[in-house]
Amino acid sequence: MAKIxxxxxxxxxxxxxxxxxxxRGHQVTAVVRDPAGLTADHQNLTVVTGDVLDPASVTGAAKGQDVVVSAVGGGDGPGHIATIAPSARALVAGVRALGTPAPRLISVGGAGSLRTPDGKQVWDAEGLPEFLLQIMHAHGDALDFYRTVTDVDWTNLSPAGTIEPGERTGTYRTDTENLVLDPEGNSRISAEDYAVALVDEIERPQHAGERFTVGF
Ligand SMILES: NC(=O)c1ccc[n+]([C@@H]2O[C@H](COP(=O)([O-])OP(=O)(O)OC[C@H]3O[C@@H](n4cnc5c(N)ncnc54)[C@H](OP(=O)(O)O)[C@@H]3O)[C@@H](O)[C@H]2O)c1
Known part of the structure; x- marks a missing residue:
């Protein structure tokens, strides 16, 4: 059982x-800005108030834990872009302040920087909307930052090109730098199977200090 x-x-x-x-029986402390927004109820769930952009908030919520997971961002607005790279910095600063031993840090990343079969990156595709490009590059900036960090045990998990609520199959494939494609050339994962892969990484660490990605 991990304390997450x-x-x-x-x-x-x-x-x-x-x-x-x-x-899977883990103990989770959910850090939310507004507790009214979290309706889940479970004996292994504790809900606390905090802000991922505040390193002190991260330190307080991470103390004594095994892993800190960040799945922040979201929406089409500027708040999404403004959260991604600054949250990476605040998470690292907040965990770093705990000294040793500190919890691992696993963050949800983006697919934009992944390689496509033509050797380019996803964000090089023509016709991508500007807001999506900005989100992709914000995740790229966050990943570039993580790659400079050697004193915090971080992992960044890029979704497939498309991630949507769907079925939990319990199966997925991984790569580190290449977009995971299915036989039809599509890159997709359900949010449920993405979560399976992330919790698998918590239970059996295989990607310390690197990015990996997951797809069907
Ligand atoms: N293919 C891809 O590469 C791909 C696709 C989808 C998503 N993503 C990435 O995955 C991440 C999550 O996406 P999502 O669709 O699950 O987003 P979402 O449904 O909009 O959820 C975003 C979460 O972030 C939280 N949050 C935002 N700012 C915060 C702050 N300052 N402090 C604490 N919590 C904060 C929100 O909490 P509140 O309830 O307080 O608002 C919410 O729980 C994003 O970074 C997104 O870019 C990547």
Missing amino acids: TLFGATGTIGSRILREALD
Whole structure:
């Protein structure tokens, strides 16, 4: 049983991570800005108030925990973009302040920086809307930052090109730098199976200090 602090538990992806972790018997502290937004109720769930952009808030919620998971961001507005890279910095600063031993840090990343079969990156595709490009590059900036960090045990998990609520199959494939494609050339994962992969990484760490990605 791991003690997990989760930022973003009210979100599309974070709520699946919360469910998967609780279903597997882990103890979760969900850090939310407004407790009224989290309706889940479970004997292994504690809800506290905090802000991922505040390193002191991260430190307080991470103390004594095994893992800090961040699934923050979301929506089409500027708040999404403004949260991604600053939250990476605040999470690292907040965990770093705990000294040793500190919890691991696992964050939800983006697919934009992944390689496509033509050797380019997802964000090089023509015709992508500007707001999506900004989100992709914000995740790229966050990943670039994580890659400079050597004193916090971080992992960044990029979704497939498309991630949506769907079925929990319990199966997925991974890569580190290449977009995971199915035989038809599509890159997709359900939010439920993304959560399976993330909780698998909590239970059996295989990607310390690197990014990996998951798809069907
Ligand atoms: N294919 C891809 O690469 C792909 C696709 C989808 C999503 N993503 C990424 O996955 C992440 C999560 O996406 P999502 O769709 O699950 O988002 P979402 O449903 O909008 O949820 C976002 C979560 O972040 C929380 N949050 C935002 N700012 C916060 C702050 N300052 N402090 C604490 N919590 C904060 C929100 O909490 P509140 O309840 O307080 O608002 C909410 O729980 C995003 O970074 C997104 O870019 C990547």
